[in-house]
Amino acid sequence: MKKFFYILLLIAISIDGFAQPKSRETINFNKSWKFSFENNEKAITNQFNDANWRVLNLPHDWSIEGQFSEQHLSTTQGGALPTGLAWYRKSFSMPMTAQNKVVWIEFDGVYRNSEVWINGHYLGKRPSGYTSFRYGLSKFLKFGKEKNIIAVKVDNSEQPNSRWYTGSGIYRNVRLVITSQIAIDKWGVFATTPKVSQEEAEIKVEVNLLNRAKKNQVVDIQNIIVDSGGKVIVSEHTKNLSLKDSTGKYFQLLKIKKPQLWSIEKPYLYKVITKVFQQNHEIDVYESTLGIRFFNIETEKGFSLNGKPTKIQGVCMHHDLGALGAAVNVRAMERQLEILKAMGCNGIRTAHNPPAPEILDLCDKMGFIVMDEAFDMWKKRKSKKDYSSDWTAWHQKDLEDFIKRDRNHPSIFMWSIGNEIREQFDSTGITITKELAQIVKKLDNTRLVTSALTENVPDKNFIFQSGALDLLGFNYKHEGYTDFLKNFPNQKFIASETASALESRGRYEMPQENIQFSSRDVKTQTRNADWTTSAYDNVAAYWGTTHEEAWKAVKNAHFISGTYVWTGFDYLGEPHPYPWPARSSYFGIIDLAGFPKDVYYMYQSEWTEKPVLHLLPHWNWEKGKTVEVWAYYSQADEVELFLNDKSLGIRKKGVNDFHVKWSVNYEVGTLKAVSRKDGKIVLTEEVKTAGKAFKIKLSADRQSIKANGEDLSFIKVSIVDENGNLVPEANHLVNFSLEGVGSIVGVDNGYQASLEPFKANYRRAFNGLCLAIVQASEKVGKITLKASAEGLQSDTIMIETTK
Numbered sequence: 057m058k059k060f061f062y063i064l065l066l067i068a069i070s071i072d073g074f075a076q077p078k079s080r081e082t083i084n085f086n087k088s089w090k091f092s093f094e095n096n097e098k099a100i101t102n103q104f105n106d107a108n109w110r111v112l113n114l115p116h117d118w119s120i121e122g123q124f125s126e127q128h129l130s131t132t133q134g135g136a137l138p139t140g141l142a143w144y145r146k147s148f149s150m151p152m153t154a155q156n157k158v159v160w161i162e163f164d165g166v167y168r169n170s171e172v173w174i175n176g177h178y179l180g181k182r183p184s185g186y187t188s189f190r191y192g193l194s195k196f197l198k199f200g201k202e203k204n205i206i207a208v209k210v211d212n213s214e215q216p217n218s219r220w221y222t223g224s225g226i227y228r229n230v231r232l233v234i235t236s237q238i239a240i241d242k243w244g245v246f247a248t249t250p251k252v253s254q255e256e257a258e259i260k261v262e263v264n265l266l267n268r269a270k271k272n273q274v275v276d277i278q279n280i281i282v283d284s285g286g287k288v289i290v291s292e293h294t295k296n297l298s299l300k301d302s303t304g305k306y307f308q309l310l311k312i313k314k315p316q317l318w319s320i321e322k323p324y325l326y327k328v329i330t331k332v333f334q335q336n337h338e339i340d341v342y343e344s345t346l347g348i349r350f351f352n353i354e355t356e357k358g359f360s361l362n363g364k365p366t367k368i369q370g371v372c373m374h375h376d377l378g379a380l381g382a383a384v385n386v387r388a389m390e391r392q393l394e395i396l397k398a399m400g401c402n403g404i405r406t407a408h409n410p411p412a413p414e415i416l417d418l419c420d421k422m423g424f425i426v427m428d429e430a431f432d433m434w435k436k437r438k439s440k441k442d443y444s445s446d447w448t449a450w451h452q453k454d455l456e457d458f459i460k461r462d463r464n465h466p467s468i469f470m471w472s473i474g475n476e477i478r479e480q481f482d483s484t485g486i487t488i489t490k491e492l493a494q495i496v497k498k499l500d501n502t503r504l505v506t507s508a509l510t511e512n513v514p515d516k517n518f519i520f521q522s523g524a525l526d527l528l529g530f531n532y533k534h535e536g537y538t539d540f541l542k543n544f545p546n547q548k549f550i551a552s553e554t555a556s557a558l559e560s561r562g563r564y565e566m567p568q569e570n571i572q573f574s575s576r577d578v579k580t581q582t583r584n585a586d587w588t589t590s591a592y593d594n595v596a597a598y599w600g601t602t603h604e605e606a607w608k609a610v611k612n613a614h615f616i617s618g619t620y621v622w623t624g625f626d627y628l629g630e631p632h633p634y635p636w637p638a639r640s641s642y643f644g645i646i647d648l649a650g651f652p653k654d655v656y657y658m659y660q661s662e663w664t665e666k667p668v669l670h671l672l673p674h675w676n677w678e679k680g681k682t683v684e685v686w687a688y689y690s691q692a693d694e695v696e697l698f699l700n701d702k703s704l705g706i707r708k709k710g711v712n713d714f715h716v717k718w719s720v721n722y723e724v725g726t727l728k729a730v731s732r733k734d735g736k737i738v739l740t741e742e743v744k745t746a747g748k749a750f751k752i753k754l755s756a757d758r759q760s761i762k763a764n765g766e767d768l769s770f771i772k773v774s775i776v777d778e779n780g781n782l783v784p785e786a787n788h789l790v791n792f793s794l795e796g797v798g799s800i801v802g803v804d805n806g807y808q809a810s811l812e813p814f815k816a817n818y819r820r821a822f823n824g825l826c827l828a829i830v831q832a833s834e835k836v837g838k839i840t841l842k843a844s845a846e847g848l849q850s851d852t853i854m855i856e857t858t859k
């Protein structure tokens with residue numbers, strides 16, 4: 057009998073998704089939405105029949121499911137994928153137990169112009185596609201058996217509204233939050249660390265309460281700080297606080313002896329657990345992340361973290377996840393950060409908009425110095441239909457919400473209020489900068505306010521003239537660094553954007569003596585017939601420079617706190633320097649599929665302590681060709697190169713060199729590099745002439761993943777010869793078939809002009825490689841992926857999924 061009741065209870069929970077009422081419940085609300093491109097305003101009503109709408113789970117980006125076309129209104133700048141307008145609906149029931157509760161729906165981000173209705177009642181509109189927001193549902197809900205309908209209209213049809221790919225739809229997470237009538241407000245806890253030393257840290261916790269009970273109340277507030285293992289370190293309980301109708305703000309000060317500091321190497325995280333009580337009953341509980349660290353930026357010396365001088369070795373990142381589009385997936389983000397971390401990257405700039413909250417959680421956990429950025433434009437537009445037209449009505453609310461949402465992340469050190477804002481060039485820049493800086497400072501005065509500038513003549517830069525920036529971010533302009541201290545006395549600097557070099561992975565052009573700059577006019581751009589650019593670091597946008605030149609300038613300018621290279625990964629859209637059919641960027645250190653370009657190893661040799669030796673290019677050329685061979689190396693004094701065991705000489709880097717090179721008369725065989733320190737071999741690296749393409753080789757980043765319906769395995773497909781050497785220019789069409797408890801959710805090859813769809817079970821290899829992204833279902837079991845191509849031996853890989 058008991059067992060029977062237990063089963064009944066479980067069924068009840070699974071139908072409604074709600075367990076017994078707790079003081080606060082946060083419910084994943086991503087499952088089983090209906091979706092349609094049918095633009096029917098009746099969809100807001102509960103009677104509307106959506107039986108023939110598609111069923112899907114969020115987060116969802118409908119653009120990434122489409123086909124590339126030159127005709128799409130988003131243009132190639134926006135990624136050449138479809139945009140438009142669509143509706144989402146979800147039916148759900150609320151248990152009677154929620155009747156006296158306050159129910160909210162939270163959206164982390166909807167691109168864009170979302171409008172939301174509950175049971176036919178209008179809840180509101182949010183034009184920005186990057187902002188996080190919530191609506192109160194309680195007033196309009198039906199409890200018990202009756203169904204409630206949430207309807208969301210998403211309108212991304214006004215184009216172009218971005219200079220990069222945005223995605224379309226409810227592309228971030230959605231949840232329901234159920235609280236008591238008295239509860240902690242959204243983003244209602246803010247923990248700062250006014251005093252930090254190795255001996256002691258002071259933690260000031262601000263708690264904001266909402267009172268929906270319509271009369272004055274008395275509450276107790278307790279803040280408990282726990283360490284990363286969950287052990288209570290300190291707790292503070294304040295009793296009998298009076299709470300007025302609507303809202304209340306409270307502060308507590310807690311102290312931690314010998315705190316574990318948060319750093320890049322050891323990003324130690326505490327948790328603040330905030331509890332609210334009434335007459336000894338816990339009525340709310342809320343968790344916030346806490347990282348204890350102190351930092352400084354000095355005019356002459358730049359950035360230091362916990363007293364240690366530290367160069368920020370960062371990259372800018374747009375929000376798309378390659379073949380997965382803008383749809384949030386934590387594992388896809390984590391993989392990007394892992395690849396960057398292994399390169400020695402220690403910073404992320406969220407170009408140029410509020411990111412998904414999950415990426416900031418990962419930066420907290422993994423140790424990145426984040427520049428969190430709010431806007432790419434203010435009132436003056438950059439694209440015809442962009443956010444500038446929403447600026448007047450929305451910028452204050454959007455900026456406030458952004459700061460409140462993100463200010464508990466220890467990984468954030470700088471707030472950027474804008475990127476290359478047009479108002480730099482006229483006096484409106486002064487007033488707007490002051491206003492924005494003030495909004496930020498009012499909500500958080502523990503970080504620096506910056507803006508990414510391009511105008512480096514002080515008198516002509518009105519954002520600088522406002523005097524409201526704590527830190528001057530400069531994009532490019534590296535030739536001018538030497539004059540910065542003179543031109544901007546007593547200022548602090550960061551290279552908010554550098555490089556904008558252009559590369560296609562695995563493509564090599566010779567000779568490569570001079571830097572090739574893209575032309576100002578795409579029509580006069582010299583083109584490779586296949587829309588590629590060379591992967592020797594020698595091609596750059598006309599406003600930028602090569603990776604080596606850019607890094608050299610930052611490295612040698614000790615007053616510059618660091619760099620955010622444009623960009624870590626290639627992203628969809630902005631295919632400079634090419635027009636259609638190019639549709640994604642060439643700027644990444646890593647391609648869109650996540651395969652490093654050669655220059656990745658240049659950064660790794662400079663940014664990590666680990667020994668690096670990387671040789672380029674591949675070794676399949678016409679006999680007699682003079683081939684430029686480069687080696688990136690570190691933790692060694694010299695490199696010797698051998699061709700078929702014959703020495704071609706020893707090379708050493710000079711002070712400002714980042715690679716060594718040889719001109720080699722090509723012959724078939726093995727190129728071998730040996731790095732040595734004090735005469736002892738550190739590393740050897742070989743590149744062999746590959747024979748005919750013979751087989752497919754599969755390798756997965758992880759062969760055991762979680763059976764949670766979200767986790768991913770990224771499976772690299774290499775086309776190799778009989779001896780396992782990568783065939784450098786192989787472009788076979790690879791077909792995938794999958795069996796078991798998962799599915800293929802994306803395919804890619806990193807080729808910027810590929811017009812194959814991302815949602816498919818085939819992909820052409822690009823310079824020997826392509827990728828299949830496999831997602832687990834919620835079933836525990838095995839996934840088998842087979843890859844085959846005409847004329848090649850196929851390969852199979854097995855992934856297990858576990859609870």
Ligand code: GAL
Nearest residue numbers: 475476531553556597622630
């Ligand atoms: C910068 C801009 C970035 C991107 C980049 C490409 O000027 O801030 O958003 O467009 O150029 O090089």
